[in-house]
Amino acid sequence: xxxxxxTILICSGKGGVGKTTLTANLGIALARLGLRTVVLxxxxxxxxxxxxxxxxxxxxxxxxxxxxxxxxLEQALVKHKQEPNxxxxxxxxxxxxxxxxPEDMQTIAGMLEKQFDYVLIDCPAGIEDGFKNxxxxxxEAIVITTPEVSAVRDADRVIGLLNTHGVKPVxxxxxxVRPKMMASQEMLAVDDVTDILALPLLGLVLEDEQxxxxxxxxxxxxxxxxxxxxxxxxxxVARRLQGDDVPLIDPSKEGRGLRAKVRRLMQKKIF
Amino acid sequence: MAADQNSGLLxxxxxxxxxxAHWKDTLPDQLQxxxxxxxxxxxxxxxxxxRDLSSLIKLLQGEGFxxxxxxTQEPLTAISAQALGLPVQLLESDPMASDATPSDDSGDQxxxxxxxxxxxxxxxxxxxxxxxxxETAGDLLVLGDVNPGANVAAAGDVMIWGRLRGIAHAGRDxxxxxxxxxxxxxxxxxxxxxxxxxxxxxxxxxxxxEEARIDANEIVIEPANPRLRARMSVPATD
Numbered sequence: 001x002x003x004x005x006x007t008i009l010i011c012s013g014k015g016g017v018g019k020t021t022l023t024a025n026l027g028i029a030l031a032r033l034g035l036r037t038v039v040l041x042x043x044x045x046x047x048x049x050x051x052x053x054x055x056x057x058x059x060x061x062x063x064x065x066x067x068x069x070x071x072x073l074e075q076a077l078v079k080h081k082q083e084p085n086x087x088x089x090x091x092x093x094x095x096x097x098x099x100x101x102p103e104d105m106q107t108i109a110g111m112l113e114k115q116f117d118y119v120l121i122d123c124p125a126g127i128e129d130g131f132k133n134x135x136x137x138x139x140e141a142i143v144i145t146t147p148e149v150s151a152v153r154d155a156d157r158v159i160g161l162l163n164t165h166g167v168k169p170v171x172x173x174x175x176x177v178r179p180k181m182m183a184s185q186e187m188l189a190v191d192d193v194t195d196i197l198a199l200p201l202l203g204l205v206l207e208d209e210q211x212x213x214x215x216x217x218x219x220x221x222x223x224x225x226x227x228x229x230x231x232x233x234x235x236x237v238a239r240r241l242q243g244d245d246v247p248l249i250d251p252s253k254e255g256r257g258l259r260a261k262v263r264r265l266m267q268k269k270i271f
Numbered sequence: 272m273a274a275d276q277n278s279g280l281l282x283x284x285x286x287x288x289x290x291x292a293h294w295k296d297t298l299p300d301q302l303q304x305x306x307x308x309x310x311x312x313x314x315x316x317x318x319x320x321x322r323d324l325s326s327l328i329k330l331l332q333g334e335g336f337x338x339x340x341x342x343t344q345e346p347l348t349a350i351s352a353q354a355l356g357l358p359v360q361l362l363e364s365d366p367m368a369s370d371a372t373p374s375d376d377s378g379d380q381x382x383x384x385x386x387x388x389x390x391x392x393x394x395x396x397x398x399x400x401x402x403x404x405x406e407t408a409g410d411l412l413v414l415g416d417v418n419p420g421a422n423v424a425a426a427g428d429v430m431i432w433g434r435l436r437g438i439a440h441a442g443r444d445x446x447x448x449x450x451x452x453x454x455x456x457x458x459x460x461x462x463x464x465x466x467x468x469x470x471x472x473x474x475x476x477x478x479x480x481e482e483a484r485i486d487a488n489e490i491v492i493e494p495a496n497p498r499l500r501a502r503m504s505v506p507a508t509d
């Protein structure tokens with residue numbers, strides 16, 4: 001329904017922390033919940049959301065053609081093969097040098113909001129023009145980060161910019177969590193990250209080799225009902241977005257260590 | 272346009288209204304009427320992208336000016352300015368109308384008597400995140416955290432009702448009696464006047480506000496005590 005449509009920007013600041021993977025998996029997971037979902041790839045220069053979804057060879061038009069009115073929106077939308085509730089709209093192609101303005105992104109998002117329950121925007125890394133374009137169209141945002149100082153610092157900067165743009169609510173997904181490294185204090189603890197970023201935690205995704213496999217295959221983990229830790233986490237993020245009260249996983253339970261010991265160690269500040 | 276010189280307070284550079292003239296044309300004239308140093312830049316409704324802004328900054332720096340604070344009414348300009356690391360303030364109304372007229376006595380900047388705190392206190396609500404900056408000519412009070420990568424500076428005291436984990440500079444213009452107070456004082460770096468210190472590495476004690484000040488040419492950190500004035504030297508206690 002257009003009135004309840006949600007436009008969510010998925011951003012991180014730093015590259016390679018899992019924006020596109022989250023967008024693809026969340027898109028599939030929401031679609032599997034029966035919600036009409038579209039993923040908009042705003043990272044047109046280095047676009048690869050289509051790769052992750054296995055839709056690369058089916059792209060004919062992009063949002064740019066829609067804006068130029070050389071095709072209809074329906075023609076540019078690429079429907080997912082197995083999950084008809086999910087569609088992909090690439091914002092542009094990598095060869096394009098002249099690019100859209102923030103207003104164009106707003107127009108596109110406005111068109112999509114009429115047809116879909118969820119519009120997920122895959123934001124490019126960085127905080128330059130690509131980010132400004134993507135953020136112009138967003139109403140709310142998910143910031144994804146990994147438990148590394150650099151990723152957390154960049155996420156913090158992005159959250160500041162999102163506030164300047166009046167995007168809210170902003171929620172946090174912590175990606176590539178390694179319980180063992182957290183337990184041995186080689187990695188920032190969950191508390192350390194949420195302490196700095198001060199955002200509600202929407203999901204914890206464990207480090208999972210299956211993610212790489214699924215990326216290379218072009219089949220997001222959530223698609224085939226995989227029970228791998230990351231697939232479960234993405235599914236939970238989707239349900240929490242829908243308002244379900246799904247408890248967060250406890251990284252210490254997922255690992256081998258003694259829970260009490262880990263919790264004590266997690267108090268230790270690294271910042 | 273108006274290019275006031277106020278003794279004691281920062282000079283102000285106001286860009287002309289968009290319809291009258293382009294700032295690029297009026298700038299050389301305006302700068303001639305100011306003396307090189309720090310200034311407050313007020314850009315009103317000019318929409319400036321990073322490129323315009325950095326050329327403006329370059330122009331100013333070439334003439335020996337430094338932007339102490341940047342005021343604009345354009346969100347876009349504010350974002351560009353923030354991206355360039357300028358201490359930016361987004362104004363909703365006309366700064367000329369709302370700005371309190373500075374007091375005339377030029378002697379009030381001497382280190383003995385602090386300027387009137389009620390007019391000189393700058394209040395910031397909310398967390399300062401990485402890359403954000405605040406600078407003020409008076410005292411600064413932040414209601415929220417100062418995260419790593421954020422930067423706060425004040426000519427007077429810096430007070431943080433929250434956790435200080437970024438960089439704080441009190442007594443920016445040389446006031447060695449200035450201090451930094453925070454509920455949790457774990458800055459990356461602390462500066463008071465011309466002294467610089469790294470933050471402590473050990474874990475903070477919970478529930479104990481701390482203050483940093485200069486004692487015998489060194490920055491010391493101790494539990495904040497509201498009864499002690501910054502000027503009094505207090506024997507360190509454990």
